[in-house]
Structure formats: C-alpha cells, structure tokens
Amino acid sequence: ATAVLPGTGPSAKSGAQEVVDIVIIGGGLAGLTAARDLKKAGCESFLVLEARDRVGGRTLNHDLGKGYFTEAGGQWIGPGQTAVADLARELGVGTFPAYWHGKASFIAGDSVARMESTGGFDTDRKLTGELEELSKLVPSGAPWKSPRAAELDSMTVGDWLAKKNVAPADQLGWATGVALSGGTSPARLSMLHWLSMVNSADSIYDRLEAVKGGAQETRISGGSQILSIKMAQALGDKVRLESPVLRIENWRDGPVAIHTPKGVIRARSVVVALSPPLCNQITFDPPLPAKRHEMQKRWPAFSPARKTAHVYKKAFWREKGLNGWIFQSKGPVMWAYDNSPEDGSFGVINAFVVNSWLPSDTKAAGKELSRIYAQALGEEALNPVAYYDHDWGQCDKWTLTCISAMPRNFLTTYGDALHPPAGRLIWSGTETADIWAGYMDGAVRSGHKAALQALQAINERRA
Numbered sequence: 341a342t343a344v345l346p347g348t349g350p351s352a353k354s355g356a357q358e359v360v361d362i363v364i365i366g367g368g369l370a371g372l373t374a375a376r377d378l379k380k381a382g383c384e385s386f387l388v389l390e391a392r393d394r395v396g397g398r399t400l401n402h403d404l405g406k407g408y409f410t411e412a413g414g415q416w417i418g419p420g421q422t423a424v425a426d427l428a429r430e431l432g433v434g435t436f437p438a439y440w441h442g443k444a445s446f447i448a449g450d451s452v453a454r455m456e457s458t459g460g461f462d463t464d465r466k467l468t469g470e471l472e473e474l475s476k477l478v479p480s481g482a483p484w485k486s487p488r489a490a491e492l493d494s495m496t497v498g499d500w501l502a503k504k505n506v507a508p509a510d511q512l513g514w515a516t517g518v519a520l521s522g523g524t525s526p527a528r529l530s531m532l533h534w535l536s537m538v539n540s541a542d543s544i545y546d547r548l549e550a551v552k553g554g555a556q557e558t559r560i561s562g563g564s565q566i567l568s569i570k571m572a573q574a575l576g577d578k579v580r581l582e583s584p585v586l587r588i589e590n591w592r593d594g595p596v597a598i599h600t601p602k603g604v605i606r607a608r609s610v611v612v613a614l615s616p617p618l619c620n621q622i623t624f625d626p627p628l629p630a631k632r633h634e635m636q637k638r639w640p641a642f643s644p645a646r647k648t649a650h651v652y653k654k655a656f657w658r659e660k661g662l663n664g665w666i667f668q669s670k671g672p673v674m675w676a677y678d679n680s681p682e683d684g685s686f687g688v689i690n691a692f693v694v695n696s697w698l699p700s701d702t703k704a705a706g707k708e709l710s711r712i713y714a715q716a717l718g719e720e721a722l723n724p725v726a727y728y729d730h731d732w733g734q735c736d737k738w739t740l741t742c743i744s745a746m747p748r749n750f751l752t753t754y755g756d757a758l759h760p761p762a763g764r765l766i767w768s769g770t771e772t773a774d775i776w777a778g779y780m781d782g783a784v785r786s787g788h789k790a791a792l793q794a795l796q797a798i799n800e801r802r803a
C-alpha cells in the first residue's frame with residue numbers, strides 16, 4: 341500500500357483539516373477511473389472531490405423509468421476505444437449497437453428526401469482520402485509537434501474545404517460531421533485540431549464520423565452515466581459530492597491545501613481531472629506558471645451543445661423502413677437519431693439541436709421539434725409521451741465546454757502547456773489524453789495515466 345503522510349490513516353483529521361496522500365478533483369470518467377486505479381493499486385489514502393450532487397460530469401442519464409435511460413451527454417463508443425470498452429466490461433456493463441438500418445430523412449424547407457443509410461455520412465471518398473493522409477502527420481496527443489503544425493494550425497477546416505470545391509450535395513455531410521465531432525462549424529475549427537482527431541481514429545475518417553464502424557457504433561446498456569455511477573458506488577465514501585474546489589494553495593512544494601466550502605483538505609499530490617476552463621475557475625496560490633494560466637484562460641469555454649429526447653410509445657418509424665435519422669439543411673435539427681432501448685420496446689428520438697434556431701423555453705422547443713419530426717417520420721411524431729431537453733451551455737457552470745473546438749493558432753501557441761505537471765498538480769481529464777481526447781475513451785485513458793503519475797510521485801518523494 342502507498343504511504344500516507346506521517347501519523348495519518350486512510351483519511352485522517354488533523355485539527356479541523358483532513359490529510360490524505362492524493363486528492364482527485366472531479367468525479368467524471370477521468371477522476372473516477374484514476375480513483376479506481378489507486379484503490380486497485382492498494383492505495384487507501386485518497387479522496388475524490390466533486391462539485392455537483394452527482395457523478396458522471398459530461399455523461400448524464402435521463403431516467404425513462406422501468407430501468408430504461410437515454411443520454412443527455414456523451415453516449416457512444418466505437419472501434420479503437422478500448423479503454424472505455426474495457427472499463428465497461430470490468431464493471432459488468434453491457435453494450436449494444438446503435439440503430440441505423442433504413443432510410444435517413446433530409447429536410448430542405450418543405451421537402452423531404454430519403455436515402456438508404458450506409459451507417460455513415462458518406463462524404464466524398466477522394467477528399468476523405470486526402471484528409472486521412474494529412475492526418476498521419478499530426479500526432480493526436482501533441483498536434484503542435486506535427487512537422488506542418490504552423491501551416492495547418494493557421495487555417496480552419498472551412499479554409500481547407502473551400503479550396504477543394506466540395507460538391508453542394510456533400511456540403512451538409514461535411515458541416516454536420518465537423519459540427520458533431522468537432523463541436524463547431526468548419527469555419528471556426530482549426531485544421532490542425534481536426535486532423536489530430538482523425539489521427540486518433542487511426543487516420544480512418546469513417547472511424548471518427550460513422551455509426552457503422554465508427555465512434556458512434558456502440559451504446560452502453562443502462563446509459564453511459566452508469567459507468568461513473570458504478571465506479572462511485574464501489575469507491576463509497578472516498579467520493580465527496582457537493583464539494584467544489586475553489587482554491588488551491590502551496591501546490592509547488594506541498595502539502596497542498598485544497599479549499600472547498602466544507603473545509604480544507606491537505607494532500608501530497610493532486611490529480612486535477614477537469615477541462616482547462618474548469619481549472620480556470622479555481623484560484624491558485626501561488627499563481628500557476630504563466631503559460632499554463634494563459635492556456636486555461638483562453639481555452640474555448642463556450643458550450644453550444646443542446647441535446648433533446650422525444651419518447652414515443654413505439655419506434656413507429658422503423659415499421660416504415662426509416663432509421664429515425666433526420667438532417668435539416670436550415671433549421672434547429674443538426675442530427676436526430678433513433679436512441680430507443682436495446683429491446684425496442686418503445687421509441688426514442690434524440691437530437692443535437694442548434695440553439696439559435698430553437699426557443700429556449702423547453703415546452704415550446706419540444707413542440708417545434710415534434711413538428712419537424714412529423715415532417716420526416718409521419719404524424720405519429722406529434723405525440724411524444726415525454727420530452728427531455730438539456731442545454732449544457734445554459735445550465736452548466738461545472739461543464740463549460742462539452743467538446744473543445746480549438747480555433748486557429750491555439751494549439752501551436754498553448755498546446756505544450758497542457759500536459760506538464762505543475763509542482764504537485766497532475767493534469768487529467770479527456771482533453772489531456774494521447775488518443776481520443778474529447779471522448780469518453782480519452783477521459784478513461786487520462787484517468788489511468790494520472791493514477792500512475794500520482795503513485796509514482798508519492799513513491800519518489802518517499803524514497
């Protein structure tokens with residue numbers, strides 16, 4: 341077992357202060373994976389501090405009753421995402437394929453076109469080939485180290501596409517793909533960042549974008565938040581909810597003082613399992629190294645993702661040969677898709693929606709979407725039995741950024757400040773992952789890495 345500070349037990353009180361070896365900040369997939377690894381390694385002296393009254397961070401289940409769920413945040417896993425798949429297996433959580441067979445619906449104004457789905461967005465093969473080749477030059481974990489980093493970071497995906505004369509029929513596919521995976525429009529996403537994402541997917545574009553054979557292929561039984569819920573259950577009172585960290589003192593030499601509204605905890609090492617903008621909400625004394633501070637402050641912290649769910653008595657569209665996918669060229673629906681339970685006992689249409697096209701009032705938004713779904717799937721869509729709506733941008737001080745969409749020149753300016761530990765602080769969270777950064781898999785990978793770093797740091801100091 342790992343040593344604890346002299347004279348302390350697994351979580352000892354010294355005066356009014358608790359003292360532990362390792363504090364983990366953040367009870368998302370990254371923080372909880374790190375905690376689980378510490379426990380597996382025999383370390384008993386650690387705590388997870390989570391700001392909210394729940395675990396899971398950017399994964400969140402809507403409870404549909406009778407053991408069924410649909411997801412408001414991260415939900416799919418796919419080929420190559422072995423860390424999150426292993427975690428599910430170890431926790432006894434099953435997986436099942438996302439539904440995509442049938443015809444997809446494309447709405448342009450009053451007309452609806454239907455096309456047999458191949459399980460992907462069918463973007464132009466020649467162009468994706470070019471993208472794949474370029475991506476081989478951009479290491480996913482450190483894109484700023486690419487031999488062409490400066491050039492590729494100075495352009496947006498939109499700039500690159502503009503030079504390629506994309507056929508009008510293909511433009512929606514590219515824009516939707518970039519918006520869903522990159523979190524913004526092609527005009528706002530750095531080409532270097534986009535290429536690093538393709539690189540993560542073994543430089544196979546469909547592995548990033550598609551449902552069939554891609555990162556949207558597989559769903560998690562019980563909803564993706566179940567992974568965090570199960571990890572937290574096994575960790576018991578090591579996980580402290582409603583404990584936002586507001587201030588961190590003495591991080592350079594330790595013991596580090598970690599301030600929450602419930603008191604101060606002291607630790608030898610701290611795993612900060614938060615995205616950079618969330619780190620920016622914590623006061624550090626002494627201040628962090630200048631470049632790290634600047635990077636956190638400037639990291640894109642807008643959270644445009646809003647996800648909705650319509651629940652129907654049955655998945656009526658399937659009987660009509662439709663797969664439930666809806667794309668709108670102009671309108672609130674970026675992509676609606678069938679998110680019904682594995683047994684198909686009722687129907688769910690989830691959607692990524694564009695805020696500026698939709699009323700902020702939930703009831704009005706649900707009605708507007710039902711109307712659009714009816715246009716694509718039939719009149720039955722007008723009568724959902726339940727509607728859920730989660731706007732991460734409106735309600736989330738503890739998320740701030742759903743999918744980090746890096747603008748031009750950010751990664752080459754600040755990227756090298758993302759990983760290096762600062763004194764006793766070890767940076768974790770999906771943004772720091774070597775592959776699949778931004779994804780649940782990246783979060784799990786970053787948690788494994790942080791646990792190793794923390795154990796190593798404690799052992800080195802003991803030696």
Ligand SMILES: Cc1cc2nc3c(=O)[nH]c(=O)nc-3n(C[C@H](O)[C@H](O)[C@H](O)COP(=O)(O)OP(=O)(O)OC[C@H]3O[C@@H](n4cnc5c(N)ncnc54)[C@H](O)[C@@H]3O)c2cc1C
Nearest residue numbers: 366368369370391397398414415416585742770778779780
């Ligand atoms: C709408 C949406 C769709 C997505 N789709 C997918 C998908 O299909 N597949 C996929 O793989 N990924 C997807 N993602 C991304 C995926 O959900 C995230 O990459 C992953 O969950 C991040 O985990 P994390 O632990 O790194 O960070 P987080 O989940 O953000 O965890 C950080 C935790 O820290 C807590 N916290 C914040 N500040 C403090 C503080 N000061 N003190 C204490 N605690 C604090 C937060 O409450 C949170 O619980 C999606 C995300 C969103 C939002």
